[in-house]
Amino acid sequence: MLDDLRNMLGAGAVDDSPEGLASHTHDWYPGALLRDRMGTPVPGPSVVVRPRDTGEVAAVLEWAQVTSTPVVPFGGGSSVVRGIEPDGAVVIDLERLNSISEVDEKSGLVTAGAGVTGPALRDHLAESGYLLGHEPQSVDISTVGGWVATRACGQLSAKYGGIEDLVRGLEAVLPGGRIVRTKTAPRRSTGPDLAGLLIGSEGALGVVTEVTLRVFPLPTERADLCLRFEHMTEGVQGCRVLARSDLGPTMVRLYDAEDAALFLRHHPDEPMGPLLLCSFDGDDSDLRRERAAELIDGTSGNDDLVAHWWEHRNDAVEEFRKVMAGEGLLGPHGIVDTIEVAGTWTVLRDLYHSVKEGLSEAAGLVGCHVSHVYPDGACLYFTMGSMCKSDAEAEEVDRKWWEITMRRTLDAGGTISHHHGVGRVRAGWIEEELGEWFEVLRLIKKAIDPK
Amino acid sequence: MLDDLRNMLGAGAVDDSPEGLASHTHDWYPGALLRDRMGTPVPGPSVVVRPRDTGEVAAVLEWAQVTSTPVVPFGGGSSVVRGIEPDGAVVIDLERLNSISEVDEKSGLVTAGAGVTGPALRDHLAESGYLLGHEPQSVDISTVGGWVATRACGQLSAKYGGIEDLVRGLEAVLPGGRIVRTKTAPRRSTGPDLAGLLIGSEGALGVVTEVTLRVFPLPTERADLCLRFEHMTEGVQGCRVLARSDLGPTMVRLYDAEDAALFLRHHPDEPMGPLLLCSFDGDDSDLRRERAAELIDGTSGNDDLVAHWWEHRNDAVEEFRKVMAGEGLLGPHGIVDTIEVAGTWTVLRDLYHSVKEGLSEAAGLVGCHVSHVYPDGACLYFTMGSMCKSDAEAEEVDRKWWEITMRRTLDAGGTISHHHGVGRVRAGWIEEELGEWFEVLRLIKKAIDPK
Structure with a gap:
């Protein structure tokens, strides 16, 4: 497995060091932190890979499907609901997908890689006089991709909305390596909201690699x-x-x-x-x-x-x-x-x-x-x-x-x-929450990710 | 077929009269109106059924799947993109799903059947001092279910948003008769937005039967x-x-x-x-x-x-x-x-x-x-x-x-x-519009509607 991944991504992108594995073992779920405190940490990933671009993410997902290897995408690791607990899986750390476009001031948009962190994006936007408006408490330790994958919502949502209101365009890699892109548009009636399937998918339906987000002028008063x-x-x-x-x-x-x-x-x-x-x-x-x-x-x-x-x-x-x-x-x-x-x-x-x-x-x-x-x-x-x-x-x-x-x-x-x-901590109640939709979600998951 | 439907719904709900068929032959697509003017109308449905409730819609969809009969849901017939052109299919006219709840003034919500028309809803809301805010030009000749199925957007969207912003809860029947309900909630992060699959599905993924919508106080000035x-x-x-x-x-x-x-x-x-x-x-x-x-x-x-x-x-x-x-x-x-x-x-x-x-x-x-x-x-x-x-x-x-x-x-x-x-008139360009998502939509369609 390590050889496969090294051939695909280069040795520098494949990390099986004790430190690398330890820092990708869990999120901020209190139960996992307790396990650390008790000296019986939850089992970590088998390896951490750091693809450099969307194509490399696709290559990893294609390989994962062919070899039936479980993979877990990783942003900032700041989930608090047992969203990250790889337990032997391959972790795809998206930190190298860290490019940020110039602000499109005419439309108030910026495009950022999934691995861009809250502080990096905030500083970048502030240079041009903008802010994102997405301000979860975890903003300093979370990433663009994580916000989308978990359907996050910041403390200023009364004005700026949740992440679903800020996402205007999206690129993702689906299981097996299919790359999908949603065109940036203010609104559309071109069928169901397919990008909405990835917002909140928590890694189950694909890996978000790049997002185009609304930005707003920094308020003066x-x-x-x-x-x-x-x-x-x-x-x-x-x-x-x-x-x-x-x-x-x-x-x-x-x-x-x-x-x-x-x-x-x-x-x-x-x-x-x-x-x-x-x-x-x-x-x-x-x-x-x-x-x-x-x-x-x-x-x-x-x-x-x-x-x-x-x-x-x-x-x-x-x-x-x-x-x-x-x-x-x-x-x-x-x-x-x-x-x-x-x-x-x-x-x-x-x-x-x-x-x-x-x-x-x-x-x-x-x-x-x-x-x-x-x-x-x-x-x-x-x-x-x-x-x-x-x-x-x-x-x-x-x-x-x-x-x-x-x-x-x-x-x-x-x-x-x-x-x-949802993570694993809410998994026991999600079927009751979703009702018959739960079975439909299972069918969709199977259609998009047959393995 | 007619006997099946009459046994299921009662004779009064099954209409194969020339007038019934003629009024469900097409929408307001100019090409279809031209065909009428030319004296060569597009082919109509084989029969029109008018189920009384969600259970009857489910029964029809179950029967349709078992018998491999194509069905077309029908609201106000006011599409202008060749959205309705049954061409031998069974039309499910939703006009009898016309109940409207009292306005929940505390949360600013109302629940309406798919067949409720724009004027009926407007009058109902106005009695309690509310409006919906969804004001397409077709509001007088369209229905709640149609607005959702086509991902409609009214002329006052700057303030009230599109129909996707107004829908807070939804009931639908999926192909085969599965009834799904999305709980009314101001926001959630309980996985992907599944109701969003039906908003804009234009009948391809299911039939919307009931919707809970935001309402707003009638403005005074x-x-x-x-x-x-x-x-x-x-x-x-x-x-x-x-x-x-x-x-x-x-x-x-x-x-x-x-x-x-x-x-x-x-x-x-x-x-x-x-x-x-x-x-x-x-x-x-x-x-x-x-x-x-x-x-x-x-x-x-x-x-x-x-x-x-x-x-x-x-x-x-x-x-x-x-x-x-x-x-x-x-x-x-x-x-x-x-x-x-x-x-x-x-x-x-x-x-x-x-x-x-x-x-x-x-x-x-x-x-x-x-x-x-x-x-x-x-x-x-x-x-x-x-x-x-x-x-x-x-x-x-x-x-x-x-x-x-x-x-x-x-x-x-x-x-x-x-x-x-999209309808049939835009169908030739939708694949280019959606890119790789088009194939994913096909997979989802097949998962939800295997026949």
Whole structure:
């Protein structure tokens, strides 16, 4: 196998070093990090290859089909749902697919290789005065290809949408090595949305190699608004009227009392209770902020907290890493996990209470925030933490959190994943989520990937 | 066959009357209307069935698979691209799937059967103070199922999006009778977008039976803006900056000189030349209109023309019918057709000039308007008319228009259909449009519909 791959890609592109394998063994799934902490890491890949271009990706996939070798595409490895666990497979690390085109300023588009990282793209765009608008918490450790493959959605989705709204053109290699390209177009009615099959396919239907994305001018001004509520229900109502208005917020987040306490842990003088943060940018930001303050029935809060959020919005990644390394506030056997689900405004209240109640019985602390809003519903993002007596207990606790959240979400009419994807951790519930579509997906998978 | 269907659905649901067959023989494709005018209509269906519910649709599709009988789903029959031409097949008319739910005001959603017509839905929503926002010119003669099956897009898409943005949940019957349902959710990352396979499938992958759609509060105020330009290029530039702004227009249309002349034919005192119409509604409409007027480098026009457009925006349907009946301004052998294509702003200028130039040599009159705008591009909507010496010549002229427009669009890097769909009229160019995806679509079709 190694000889095959070396002949195909050159020796420098084939890595079976202990370090190479170790760094591609798993993603940021807490269960996998726990296994590391326990000294019993999950089994890694057999080899890591780093193709230089789409043609080489195609060659690897053709070879994989002929030899019936399982392969796993790898971007930043920042999934948190057991999306990467190669277990003997060949990992295709896409880091060398790192070219970025000049910004097409006329159409507001940029084309980037799947391996381009968040920071590389951000810096490149900023040079021309643009931003992507896709800002997941993992933006510093994830890649363009990963965003598309997992159907990611950033924290500024209220303005910029999810990755599916940003992708305007796409190149991918399907199993067996077939290269497909979706022409860049603002819209089309030329049959079903085929590129949409790859957005969220998590590697099952092909490897995304290049993407053309919308970009937006860097905003020059920003107006922040912070509101407080006595009860979460009033805050949710506030999110709803804002999402249904024409005011165009860039970011909307509502923390429940427990999540607000977490967010405000370095602000001991702030009052407790549900907290709404939102920002407006672009034309007439101040006016729109004003209108939102009038529209939403809440108490004025400290607007500086919104700037604090902007500054520290991705700190959770490092804090998560610390806890899972046994170095955080939850002690040597601490466990922390996050699970995001979504629902229409109609089911959201029951969904929130049901999941929160269930998790509260199974975790030391549970916070929840509304992290993404839409005219018809929202994402509920739960964060759970527990101090455990052993790592084995931590494993069991995490397993329970997933069981509770998935079961109660399905029962309440919610959808089991908003933007983290399915991975192996949600695999047990996906058939119930998709219903008869699950079997259709199986048929499509078989048609595209007969082996 | 008739006995099978009568046993399955009851005699009242099976129609082989001459009138029933005649009214399901074709859509509004000019070539088919020409055939009527020539007295040699295209061959009709063998029978029309009208199932009462999803279960009956499933029964028909199961029977069709077992007996290898071709079936054609039928909504309003308002396609203009030869989407309906049953030619001996069994037509499934979905008109009895006409239930509409109460508006879910909390989430802004309504659920409607595939056979619900535009006017029925509009009236139903208006009673509760809502609108759908999907306003194709054909809205009075088309159906919910047809909008989804053809990936339609209305004239107010700048604000409300295309049908793919409005569909939040969907029920369909796949070939063989499998019923699939997509749960209503604001967003999800639970794998690829499977419902997206049916949006634009034009009946090839299944029959849409019920759809849950976003609805919006009826706007209370509207601010209109009309601007004039010396050259089309300046107008396109104006559309572009407006589409890239945060001003949120509801409707944006830019007519080139020839299309403006058509639009203004009852306004002889208006100056000629490219004409931009746009409207803003919702919060701060006047302010946003003002900002747009400042932003766009054009000359103030007559804002009342925008109200004129709103009032007469769907008149073209009746005018088209008249011309094709040989009763219009183009005489007994007149031919008129419309072809919409799309492209990024980067290719739009060349696309416009190339298609316009080509068509000008093949038509008595050619007008074009930018009918839908996006941050990254726009739709060019061409209208062609010719007085011909015979209907046979008219057929030939129409064929040439399609050849010219498709060829030049592909060569200029545009996409061959924006919102009318593919049908049989674009079938000859779809493989070039889709590239390798065409073969993948064939594989998916075979997986979902093995017969």
